[in-house]
Amino acid sequence: MPHALPLVAASAIGAHLTVEQDQGAVIQRSVLPGGVRVLTEHIPGMRSATLGAWIGVGSRDETPEHAGSTHFLEHLLFKGTARRSALDIAEAFDRVGGESNALTGKEYTCYYARTIDTDLPLAIDVILDMVTSARLDEADFDMERGVILEELAMAEDDPGDVAHERFTEAVLAGHPLGRPIGGTPDIIRSVSRDAVEEHYRQHYGPQTLIVTAAGNVHHETVCAMVADALTAGGWDLTGETAPVARRDALAPVDAGLTPQVRITRDLEQAHVMLGTRGFRATDERRSTLSVFNAILGGGMSSRLFQEIREKRGLTYAVYSFGAPNAETGIWGMYAACNPRVADEVEGLLAVELERMAQGVTAEELEKAKGQIAGTTVLRLEDSYSRMSRLGKSELVFGELWSIAEALDQVRSVTADAVVGLAAELASRDRSSVRVGPAVA
The missing domain is CATH 3.30.830.10 (Metalloenzyme, LuxS/M16 peptidase-like)
Structure with missing residues (x-):
C-alpha cells in the first residue's frame, strides 16, 4: 500500500x-x-x-x-x-x-x-x-x-x-x-x-x-x-539556509467572538449564517469533521437540505462548511431565504446542529463516507488539484497522505466520533450573521 x-x-x-x-x-x-x-x-x-x-x-x-x-x-x-x-x-x-x-x-x-x-x-x-x-x-x-x-x-x-x-x-x-x-x-x-x-x-x-x-x-x-x-532572476541559491518553519499550530488564539451582526441591504433574500470557532488544519479530527459536514450539510440528502429545503421549502441554498487555518478555524452554516422567515431558518439551523449531537444513523455514516470517497477521487483527476495538494501539504501538514490513506482515515470515522464533535461545536458560543432587508 x-x-x-x-x-x-x-x-x-x-x-x-x-x-x-x-x-x-x-x-x-x-x-x-x-x-x-x-x-x-x-x-x-x-x-x-x-x-x-x-x-x-x-x-x-x-x-x-x-x-x-x-x-x-x-x-x-x-x-x-x-x-x-x-x-x-x-x-x-x-x-x-x-x-x-x-x-x-x-x-x-x-x-x-x-x-x-x-x-x-x-x-x-x-x-x-x-x-x-x-x-x-x-x-x-x-x-x-x-x-x-x-x-x-x-x-x-x-x-x-x-x-x-x-x-x-x-x-x-x-x-x-x-x-x-x-x-x-x-x-x-x-x-x-x-x-x-x-x-x-x-x-x-x-x-x-x-x-x-x-x-x-x-x-x-x-x-x-x-x-x-x-x-x-537574481536569487542567491548558494547558501545553506534551511526553509522557514511551518506555522505553530499550537499558538494561542487571541480573538473575540461577536454574537450578532446585521447588515441591512435592499435585497430579495436574507443571507443567514450561524456558526462558531472551528478547528485547526492539523487537528486529528479533520476526517471526522468531513464526515460530520457531509451528514449535516454536504449534499442534497443532507439533514439541512432535506429539513429546510425539501420538507419546508424555505430556501434554495443551504449547507454547512469548515475553513481551517494553522491554529484555529471557523465552522458555520449558510442559508438564503425570504427575509420574513429568516428567524425560522436560523432556528432550524441551530436545531439541526443540536440534533447531530444526539446521534447519527449507520446509514448516514456510510453514505457520508461514500460521498467523501467519490468527491476526493474525482477532485484529484487533474494536474492542478494534484499540484495544489502538494503545496498545501508542504505548507500546513508536514506530511502527504496517499489517496488510499486519506480514504482509510475517512472509513475509520465512527458514529461516536461524529456525535462527539457535533456536541463540542453545539456547546460553543455562536455568531449569527445576516445580510438583507430589515423586517418590521
Whole structure:
C-alpha cells in the first residue's frame, strides 16, 4: 500500500524524499540550496502539467503599514518583469493554449500555470520570472489599484460574499485571520507602492518559496529548471539556509467572538449564517469533521437540505462548511431565504446542529463516507488539484497522505466520533450573521 510522504522529516539543504503513490504515481521532494523546496508528482499517462509557486505568506501576515500588500502583489506580479511586459506574460500562455492565474489566501499566496507537458519549461520560466523579478512600476501600481477596487466592489455587490466575510470577522474578531483577504477599499486607497514593494522584498525569497509540479513531470528536470530560473532572476541559491518553519499550530488564539451582526441591504433574500470557532488544519479530527459536514450539510440528502429545503421549502441554498487555518478555524452554516422567515431558518439551523449531537444513523455514516470517497477521487483527476495538494501539504501538514490513506482515515470515522464533535461545536458560543432587508 502507498505510504504518506513525511515532509516534516527532511528540511536540510539537499534533503530528498521519494514515495510511491496510488496508480503508479510517484511524489518526490527536494530542498535546494537557499532553502527552496521542490515537490513533484509524476502521474503516468497524463499529458498536462501544472506548476505552482507558493509563498507561505498571506493576508494574516501583513503589518499595519503593509495592509493590503499581499493581494496587491498577486495582481502586480502579472504586470511585468525586467524581461517581460504584462502582454508578454499573457501571450506566453495564450500561444500554447495554457492558463495562468494566482490566488491569495489568509496564510499563503500561489502563482500557477497549467500547460501541456512539453510546455512546462515555459511555465517555470515565466512564473518564476514573475516571482523573482516583478517590476512594481508606479504607473502599474496606480492602475491596478483601480482594478482591485473594482474587484472589491464586485464582491460587495454579492450578498453571499458579504455574509461570509462578516461571519469570518465575527467568529475571529480582532484576529488577523478575521481580516478580509483582499483588504478594504480604504486600505487599498491608502497603501503606498513603497509599502507593497517592502512587503515583496521582505517575504519573497528562497526560504519562503515552495515550487510544486504535477502531471507528466520529471523531478530532476524540474529541480534543474527551477534552480536556473531563480538564478536568472537574481536569487542567491548558494547558501545553506534551511526553509522557514511551518506555522505553530499550537499558538494561542487571541480573538473575540461577536454574537450578532446585521447588515441591512435592499435585497430579495436574507443571507443567514450561524456558526462558531472551528478547528485547526492539523487537528486529528479533520476526517471526522468531513464526515460530520457531509451528514449535516454536504449534499442534497443532507439533514439541512432535506429539513429546510425539501420538507419546508424555505430556501434554495443551504449547507454547512469548515475553513481551517494553522491554529484555529471557523465552522458555520449558510442559508438564503425570504427575509420574513429568516428567524425560522436560523432556528432550524441551530436545531439541526443540536440534533447531530444526539446521534447519527449507520446509514448516514456510510453514505457520508461514500460521498467523501467519490468527491476526493474525482477532485484529484487533474494536474492542478494534484499540484495544489502538494503545496498545501508542504505548507500546513508536514506530511502527504496517499489517496488510499486519506480514504482509510475517512472509513475509520465512527458514529461516536461524529456525535462527539457535533456536541463540542453545539456547546460553543455562536455568531449569527445576516445580510438583507430589515423586517418590521
